[in-house]
Amino acid sequence: MQVGQLIINFGAPLLLIAISGSETITKDSYLIVSIIFAVISLPVFFIVFKNTREVIMPRETQEKVSIGQNLKIIFTNKYLMIIVLTMFFQMAGMMGRTSLMSFYVTHCLGNFALMSVLMTMPAIATTILTFFIPLMIKKFGKRNVLVASLLGKGISMIWIYFVPYDNLPMILIAHVAFAITGFGFPSTLSMVADAVDYQDLRTNVRSDGVAYAFYGLATKIGNAVAGSAGVMLMAAFGYVSGAEITAQAQQGINIATNLVPGILVVIAGLIPLIFWRMTDKEADEIREKIVIRNQKEAQEAK
Numbered sequence: 001m002q003v004g005q006l007i008i009n010f011g012a013p014l015l016l017i018a019i020s021g022s023e024t025i026t027k028d029s030y031l032i033v034s035i036i037f038a039v040i041s042l043p044v045f046f047i048v049f050k051n052t053r054e055v056i057m058p059r060e061t062q063e064k065v066s067i068g069q070n071l072k073i074i075f076t077n078k079y080l081m082i083i084v085l086t087m088f089f090q091m092a093g094m095m096g097r098t099s100l101m102s103f104y105v106t107h108c109l110g111n112f113a114l115m116s117v118l119m120t121m122p123a124i125a126t127t128i129l130t131f132f133i134p135l136m137i138k139k140f141g142k143r144n145v146l147v148a149s150l151l152g153k154g155i156s157m158i159w160i161y162f163v164p165y166d167n168l169p170m171i172l173i174a175h176v177a178f179a180i181t182g183f184g185f186p187s188t189l190s191m192v193a194d195a196v197d198y199q200d201l202r203t204n205v206r207s208d209g210v211a212y213a214f215y216g217l218a219t220k221i222g223n224a225v226a227g228s229a230g231v232m233l234m235a236a237f238g239y240v241s242g243a244e245i246t247a248q249a250q251q252g253i254n255i256a257t258n259l260v261p262g263i264l265v266v267i268a269g270l271i272p273l274i275f276w277r278m279t280d281k282e283a284d285e286i287r288e289k290i291v292i293r294n295q296k297e298a299q300e301a302k
Contacts, residue, residue, distance in 0.1 A: 074199075
């Protein structure tokens, strides 16, 4: 995934420039690049579908639970709600910034080609950090790794906001800091699993599908809110497509691209820091208890 993201982040801006014929990107070039990526993605999706095998081992005595009961139980799962809120603010910040970066590099930094460099740096860093994340989680714990990553990213974005547009070296240094703090995402997925186990042991109802659906819904809502809110914020500061960019419009672009997303990601980091109390050791103990319970129920069912 990281390699694919790396290729897209680096190649998409260059492809847009090549199709547009200049650094002034046309709306048709966005459409053409989107079609190219869609054509490439479709056979890849089919290959994944064709070769994916799922092995499900339900409990012997598992009773059917209605959607209504599942939802009621889900909303009482405090740990799942914590991680869902965390993902909402994280994705609102991260995707909000991603969707507006082209405006920032074009109208604030004055060089759309920088898009390839600035968007590729996080992918490179994350690809390298992937090899160290398991060690980091083992040493410091899932929650602490996630919190450090989110606070680091949020503070880096706020730092970028305050860097003058003509200070390219400092902008690059701030983006390096932003890039190397991208090690927290794997923690969120495993924390969802911990939340599901917590609910399973507490209520005797396991809702993996509903839990991950809520997790996915939070990311989608965060994406949707971020994109529309960012554009409205830029418009409030006087940005008009095709019109001359004023200092006030530049300020609005910078706020929408860096300051607001940075604050949102800091909030995302503070949520698990304040409210998540389950340690990795406790999560392992919960899983052991579930295994013992399921084995006992399987023996009694024979």
